Amino acid sequence: MVTMKQARHPKPGEMVLTEVTAALSDPIRVGLVRVLADGRERGWGELRAPVAKSTLSHHLRVLRDAGITRTRQEGTRCFVMLRREDLDVRFPGLMAAVLAAAIADDVGTQVGVGEGDSTR
Incomplete structure (x- = not known):
């Protein structure tokens, strides 16, 4: 029997500004x-980025460890969602500013969502 360890997600009060900004x-x-x-939960297999799957997994782990995302495992499938409410409680206005700047500066447009297998 294979046991999978549960991912640790920091509580809002445990989120550290320098870790969040480093992750971003x-x-x-x-x-x-x-x-x-x-606001939608996405399967890891739906996420498209110009990097290897192992590198994408690393990026998702960095975001999770900083408290930016929440990962949920269901069997062999992993799902991820943005912890927007928790981030807004801990760092009011930060995510709105990051998203507005990313749009204005055209950062991150190479990442998207596609059809496909959402198992990982």
Whole structure:
């Protein structure tokens, strides 16, 4: 029997500004946040980025560890969503500013959502 360890998600009070901003310092991660900003939970297999699957997994882990996203596992499938409400409680206005700047500066547009297998 294979046991899968549960991902740790920091509580809003445990989120650290420097960790959040460091996680947002990469254009691929900003693109992932832009995709997830619609509030929908996405299967990892739906996410499209110009990087290897292992690199995409790394980017998703960095976002999760900083508290920016929440990952949920269902069998062999993983789903991710933006923790917008938690971030807005902890850092009011930060996500709105990041998203507005990303749109204005055209950051993260290489990341998107596609059809396909959402198992990982």
